[in-house]
Amino acid sequence: MKHARIRYEGSVHAVTVEDNSAVRLEDGRLIAAEQVEWLPPANGSMFALGLNYADHARELAFAPPTEPLAFIKSPGTYTGHNQVTWRPDNVEYMHYECELVAVIGKPAKNVKREDALDYVAGYTVCNDYAIRDYLENYYRPNLRVKNRDATTPVGPWIVDAADVPDVSNLKLRTWINGELKQEGTTADMIFDIPHLIEYFSSFMTLQPGDMIATGTPEGLADVVPGDEVVVEVEGVGRLVNRIVSEADFFKNNKA
Structure with missing residues (x-):
């Protein structure tokens, strides 16, 4: 469901x-x-992963990490399916990141790997846009890179975990204006979802509605105002988003 x-x-x-x-x-x-x-189908905290796909780490000439490289995204960054995201003025490179997201269904603390999937309510999709200009270090993505208002489309829905029996080999794809730009598989994840739940819950309590965005495979490209970006995770969903300029976004979204 x-x-x-x-x-x-x-x-x-x-x-x-x-x-x-x-x-x-x-x-x-x-x-x-x-x-x-x-x-956005959930509005808890989002725990996002950097360099969690081996092919993406190679694409950026980094050694694969030996433990999860995590950062937190605030709910103000989320937007929904068929909504717009803005590209800041005067930046050189803004790229999409197609990601599978696990949604936590019950409080999780000190969860063992073998029990971890029992704490997943379901799965959704996100597009974790990044502003490459402000990236000081891929191991420490700063707030200007990843925490801008309405720059993380999430959705369109949450698929019950029981309806996605094997998340370890799902295809991920991204299209810009109908052209396939990114294609990968969750089989290339370095740290899988059970590992991540065990890791996070070892030092904090994950709450219902919290999300774990599991990283993106190789195949990134720049996006500009006017582009339609579609990210898709096999068996989970297809998430559509359009890029507008900073001026147009804030003209139409005045506080």
């Missing part, structure tokens, strides 16, 4: 998704997908 959060007629609803073309509201009404505003 797929679960989503949407805005419809001015109200936020928790819905189930039927055949990717319609959502069912709590009162049973069936609404066409194009009639709703898609919101």
Whole structure:
């Protein structure tokens, strides 16, 4: 089953998704997908991984890490399916990152690897845009690289964990304006989801709604205003996002 959060007629609803073309509201009404505003399906903290794919580490000429390289993204960075993301003015390189995301379903502390997947409610997709200009060190991505408002599309929905029985060999793909630019597989992850849950829960408590974004494979490219970027994880979802300029974004999203 797929679960989503949407805005419809001015109200936020928790819905189930039927055949990717319609959502069912709590009162049973069936609404066409194009009639709703898609919101990020979870809004806990996001724990993101750097260099978690062996091919991506090679692409950047780094040795594979020996322990997870993690950073936190705040909920203000999230945006939903079919929404826009802005490219800052006067930067040289902004790239997408197609990622599988594990969504935590119950408090997790000191979880052993063999039990880790019992704590996953389901899976979603994110596009963890990065501003390469501000990257001081791939091992320490700073806030200007990864924590800008509305620069992490998440969604469109959460697929129940039981409906994705094997997350260890899923294809990941990214298209820019219909052209395939990135293709990889979760089989190339350095630290898999059970390892990551064991690692994080060893020193903190993961809460329901928290997300673990598991990194991206090789194949990055620059994106500019006007581009449509589609990221897809096999068996989980296809997430669409459009790039606008900084001026256009803030003109249309005034506080």
